[in-house]
Every structure is written in structure tokens, then in C-alpha cells.
Amino acid sequence: MRREITGFSNPTVKYLRSLRDKKHRKREKRFLAEGLRLLTDARECGHVPETLVMATGRDPHPLLDELESAVEAAGGEIIETTPDILAKITGKDNPQAVAGVFAEFDTSLTALDRSRSGIWLVAQALRDPGNLGTMLRTGDAVGAGGLILIDDCADPFSVEAVRASMGAIFTQQVAQARWEDFLPWLREGAGQLVAASLRDAVPYRGAPYTAPCFVLVGNESRGLPEDYEMACDLRVTMPMRGRADSLNAAVAGAVLAYEVLDGLEQN
């Protein structure tokens, strides 16, 4: 279905804009992704938007044609609107922009298949959506299975997280769980829980990582609670040569994940 919208007060415009808001996303179980590259990544991973929004008078692009065809083939909706209205929806002043609406994925732990990969990233109380998206992107790069969000994290379906993931929201599995549910789930099967720590830790370099390895990163300002650290199978330290006693959470996760990747490939 294809239609044109020219009024700011159109209910569909209001609906699309409302998806920038967590409350509305959770109610609708839908999220927004923006940009031709991101939407193309999504399509190539088998995720076609339910609704595709484009500006009238845009430049043609073969990838956009493919996207339109995919949406039509899947019975989705294509909306053409003015560059101004599109800018309101995407929050970006770019008349070449496209945006798509996707159904949120199942984020229950039980939907995860831990045999899918030797590396999983786990974040606890990660509050910054940019850090969350960056961890998804890193997960994709190291071939992780996905990202498990423990306790109160930023919303992985926020526009900022989706954008920072650079498409990895569509390649990485995402789960959300409380710690008291995560730990029993982890212990039901194989899985080594690893965190950077100063307590009773070994050097991160060349530590005895085993697959599937779950790399746990804590909150941006408080780090991990002590009992979470003590529940880990392996605590590792990273060199801190300066005044600071910690790294940015997404950076710490990445340095550790790359070390785990190398360790698993050596074994």
C-alpha cells in the first residue's frame, strides 16, 4: 500500500513521531530505524519494515528501489511525505532520509540460542543508548551471538541505540533480564561469565577464556555490584597506566571481547 501524507497533524505522522518516545514504543511494540544504509542492512538480514517513509522529490537510488520492492512484497506500507515532515519524524534535517518502522524483537532470555556463538556480551545497568548501540556494533564485529541487558538498561530500540549500532540491532540477538533470572539461565547450560575487575583477578591478556564466553560490563559510573563480580567464573584486570581507574563501558567491553576472540581462536 502506498500513500502520500502532506499534513503535520496527520495521525500517522503523530504515530511515527511518537516512536521516538520509549513509552509509546513499548505500547506499540514498534521502533524506528533511519537511513538507507541501516534499512538496507536490515533488509539483507531479513528484516523488512512494516512501514517505509520517504520524502517526495528525493533522489532515486537503486537500494531504495530494492527496499520499496521488499516492503511491497511483504505487504507493508509506503508513505511519501514532504521533506519537512520527514525531518520532524526522523529528527534530522536530511531530505534524502528514509525511515522504517519495525516490530520489536522478542527479548526474552529463552529466545537466545547460546550455541550460536562462542562470545556473548552482557551489560548491566548500561544507561547510555550510545554505549548500548556501540556494544551491539562491537558484538557484530567480534562475531558475538548477541547482547544481554541486565537490570535497568537503556532501551535497545531507542533511535540513538539503533543508530549507534550501525545495523547491528538487526544482526545481534538482544535479551533483557533481571540478574536473578539471568544467573540461573546461564547456569542451566555451558557458559563462562567473565568481568573486568580488581578483585582476585588475573591479567586479561591470555586469560583462560572458554566458549561460550559471556563478557560482562557494568554501569557507566558505578561499575558492577560486588556480588555480580563474585558470581563470575573469571575476573580479569586490564592495564590502567594513568590516573583513571576505569574505561568507558563500551570501550572496556570491546577491548575484552577482542581479547576473548583471540583467546578462543588460539585454543
Add this chain to the structure above:
Amino acid sequence: MRREITGFSNPTVKYLRSLRDKKHRKREKRFLAEGLRLLTDARECGHVPETLVMATGRDPHPLLDELESAVEAAGGEIIETTPDILAKITGKDNPQAVAGVFAEFDTSLTALDRSRSGIWLVAQALRDPGNLGTMLRTGDAVGAGGLILIDDCADPFSVEAVRASMGAIFTQQVAQARWEDFLPWLREGAGQLVAASLRDAVPYRGAPYTAPCFVLVGNESRGLPEDYEMACDLRVTMPMRGRADSLNAAVAGAVLAYEVLDGLEQN
């Protein structure tokens, strides 16, 4: 000198707020840093604010007392103001907040002493202040000498960059230069220029890093220009196991910097 300000329209309040703006920072050659921890880090590194701003009715804190003494001893100014006005200045709704005004540092290349460290971070056209601050923080962690900003980067003295640096703006040297000035400067002395690249590259793991090693990271969306890459002494590849062909710039810099740190310590 100590004084109290109670009016939003006070010129000093306007001046302090204006420092959130790059144009004003450059004109005044001053920048804002916020938070007791950041200001304490600064003090411990020998940087005392010219002006310290605090809220009336704040909770006492021994570190705040030390900060006040240091400012007074250095002949600086202490301003007490209402929590509302302080929130306007810092952009944060936190009545316990403190803010300090610092003179911008000399960021000319000639002020750098390359013998100071075996690792230097170099960023080209890095546009995100959060990424810039994160690179400073990572630099501190790996014991880098500083961060060299090539071409048009975000402002290292912006509130966002200073905040993301978690104090490393005060421990890391910062230089700003055009590429055409940086390269001759680099070649005047010892220095290995290293970048992550897909062109004619060797695996990043265990590559022949030598000190002083300059780790070069490119723009968030475009990466490095090809001729910049080709000017490097060493091009390395990092594993990319997923769909994405790049990492977040600050993450790539960190993974590479930690590898360089290990490599230099092995040699």
C-alpha cells in the same frame, strides 16, 4: 575573592553560560569543567580553576574544602549562587554540582614532547565530542602521552568532551593540527604511524609496533582518507566477523592502543 550572585541576568552568569558555546570559548580561551570528581582530578594534576562556582546550601565535602583552598591560594575567584542558576550554568539539575573555569591549554604541536610516552593517539576529523573525550580517557588508561587532533575535529574543550574524558583532559596533552603540518612534524623525529586499514595490512595482533607509536583513527563515517593511510608506517587489520566493516572510532582506537601497549611491553 569570594562573592555571591543571585540574579540570572548577572554578567558573570552570562559569561559562564556562554562558555558552553564554542565561539565564546575560543574568544575567551577558557572552558568549563563540572563535577567535584573532575575538578579534584584537575587539582591533583596541578590545574586549579580561575573561577569556582558552587551552590549555596550545598552539603559540605572535604574535597570541596580542598578545592576552595586551592582556588583561594591561587588568587582565583569563588562564586556562590543559587542551585537554579548553577543548574543553568552547568546544564544539569544537581544542586551539589560545582563548576570551574579553566584557561585552555596550548594545543600547538610544538608543545608536545614525544619522548614523554611510547604511545600517542591521533584522531582525524573526529566529530563526536563523546568519542573525543572517550579517546582521552583511553589514552590516560594506556599511559599515552596525549591526543593529537588532525583536521576538523570536535572541540576538546567542549563540556561533552571534557565530561567524557573523565578528567583525562587534565592528564593528556592535546594538540590540534592540519595533516600537512602534522606529517612533517612527525617525520622530524622518531615515530611510527599506525592505522587500522584494509589496504596492504598485517594482522593487528602481534604486529611490529615500535615506540613512540602514533595510533591513527579516522572520521566516524568516512574513516581515513586513502593518502593518510598510505602515509602510515604500519597498516593493521582487526578481525571483523560480522556484517559491519568498521568499529566505532573510539572503540577501534582503544582496541588498537591496548594491543600496542602489550606489544611495546613485550619488546
